[in-house]
Amino acid sequence: MEGSPDLPPTDSAEDRAEQAAGKAAGSGSGGVRLEGVTKQFGDFTAVEEMDLDIADGEFFTMLGPSGCGKTTTLRMIAGFEQPTTGKVLIDGSDVAGLPAFKRPTNTVFQSYALFPHMTLEENVGFGLKRKKVPKDEIKKRVAGELERVGLSREAKRKPNQLSGGQQQRVALARALVNLPKVLLLDEPLGALDLKLRKGLQVQLKQIQRDVGITFVYVTHDQEEALTMSDRIAVMNEGRIEQCDDPESVYERPSTTFVAGFIGVSNLLPAVASSSSEIKLDTGPAIATPEASRFGTGERCFAVVRPEKLEIDLEGRGDTSKPGVDGVVETSLYLGTATQMAVRVAEGVSMTVLCPNVSDEERQSLPGAGARVRISWLPEHMHLVAESAGNKATADETPTDNVTQGVN
Amino acid sequence: MRAWRWLRENSILIIGLLAIAYMLVPILVIAVFSFNDPPGRYNFEWAGFTTEYWADAFGIEELTESLLTSIRLAFFTAIGATILGTLLAIALVRYQFFGRRAANLLIVIPMATPEVVIGAALLSFFLTLDVFQLGFTTLLIAHIMFSVSFVVIVVRSRLIGFDRRLEEAAADLGANAFTTFRKVTLPLIAPGVASAAFLSFALSIDDFVISNFNSGSTVTFPLYIFGANQRGIPVQVNVIATMLFAVTIIAMLAVIIQQKRAEKAAAMRPEEVANKPAISIPV
Secondary structure, eight states: OTTSOSOOOOSSHHHHHHHHHHHHHTTOSOOEEEEEEEEEETTEEEEEEEEEEEOTTOEEEEEOOTTSSHHHHHHHHHTSSOOSEEEEEETTEEOTTOOGGGSSEEEEOTTOOOOTTSOHHHHHHHHHHHTTOOHHHHHHHHHHHHHHTTOGGGTTSOGGGSOHHHHHHHHHHHHHTTOOSEEEEESTTTTSOHHHHHHHHHHHHHHHHHHOOEEEEEESOHHHHHHHOSEEEEEETTEEEEEEOHHHHHHSOSBHHHHHHSSOOEEEEEEEEETTEEEETTSOEEEOGGGGGSOTTOEEEEEEOGGGOEEEETTOSOTTSOEEEEEEEEEEEOSSEEEEEEEEETTEEEEEEEEOOOHHHHHTSOOTTOEEEEEOOGGGOEEEBOOSSOOOOTTTOOSTTOOOSOO | OHHHHHHHHTHHHHHHHHHHHHHHHHHHHHHHHTTBOOSSSOOOSOOOBOOHHHHTTTOOHHHHHHHHHHHHHHHHHHHHHHHHHHHHHHHHHHOOOTTHHHHHHHTTHHHHSOHHHHHHHHHHHHHHHOSSOTTHHHHHHHHHHHHHHHHHHHHHHHHHTOOHHHHHHHHHTTOOHHHHIIIIIHHHHHHHHHHHHHHHHHHHHHOOHHHHHHOTTOOOHHHHHHHHHHHOOOHHHHHHHHHHHHHHHHHHHHHHHHHHHHHHHHHOOOHHHHHSOOOOOOO
């Protein structure tokens, strides 16, 4: 069937991994291409005119708040939904009208969707059985896959006898054993606790490197996306706001939405006063070559990440660096760092993150109520245009302590 | 004084026992009287203990025949009603179509309509239609008709709690619609389907009113007893009734034990399983 890659039967999971990895480097297990894809449910447009090119063997993440269309996009690739208009191509061929069971993709569902009436073995072997793979080969591949996820001893158990993390690994094994051209993962770690999630993130990335299969990963957790992905598409209201590698998305967000959704961001409203300078609404004029991207007089926002800010009591510190004055409103001890909210103007506050290097340094930080000056290096400031869609608001961003520069 | 206190402390138990007795004593009487040795044609007064009628349980040909007819009828009713009702339930839960809400309501009408009305209506229907002779076929049609509603309601409740993503997962793994139904949907709704089948079997074997209108010359077990009541009920009726009761009880116990076992398996999550360290990847 379409789902079975042209691999000869192999002896072990490792062999298979090697071959698949070789394949990813060479002939290619399959990329995904969306061309002008729109999906409407009645009056509601879930995905709008989306173009996407996911390379073969890539770990690609679609990141966004709930309702941004990321899961719908995934379901269109899987074949559970058909696009209203536009084309979906998998491994170069148009899959329009091809039902899910004929597509060379496999999915790891958010709720795992393990078959409760089957043992782990039967669950993992389900796909191979549908492809009429010989029985002893099924047995071998299932055993290999269960070993990969460390559940060999539980092979005869039913899913409800496992913990959440174990169930998640079975779901992964059940999909991977079929060696799909593309593996689709719909918030696979969403239901797990933080510690387990962190461990599995690393392992998932490692597995992806081993097997070389294209992973399309959907999540609303920005940290997860940054940790694992080769590239991230940040989505909002059915559109891609930015599609780039993790570092670019974090360091150089292209819209206020991306800046607000990825990490804690400080957005300072400003206006481009010339092609080489902006004027902050709440502070000084700052020279920056990026101003040339905006017409003179055009509104924009200056973004500086909280960890790039320096905070000093008013009147002290390096005044040659750009900065603004404000009042510390709250100071939170986070363990690895201290997070301070500083009000710089009516309705505009900034978050400053100071790493806990030493006790001494931490104790010297200004407390609540102190008048301070926040400054940064010019190269750490980045200009963004306001998002076409809505701005990320606090209730949409999953991270705790997100402080919006603009209210 | 102490007796009063004891009564008060155990009042719930006492009331409960009385209620159970109220429900079970008539059945007990039937069972006890299956060992009676009545002098005349009526088995209403205790006359002495005998196992004679148990030994000769199937001695009355007409009675045995009516029992076999009833079992056959109930068997086919269960099959017909379960298949039809399950498909109906799936359509009602899964698909959006014109008249779905109306259909959901109409499905309970046979349950709410007095049996006499259904029986009489069916009779005039069969007579007007003039295709089937009154007999086993008309009985089967009638029994399937009134059982389907119950099947739909039982299976529907099972389907409403069904996780559709399991079917998507099956499709994702290469199973077409039919395989998905056979391998995933059906096994998971099987408990509901099975109880629906048992229920329609029981409803059929029990039915008197509707059968009485549509049986023609066919005699089911309830019809035989009713007829025999006029002439005098043989003790074998008690014997067979007791047997039926025993079979039902055993079947029910089997279902309960099975369910308990399933629940236990579901609840079992050994510590070592839960606490096992996360993945180790052979690299």
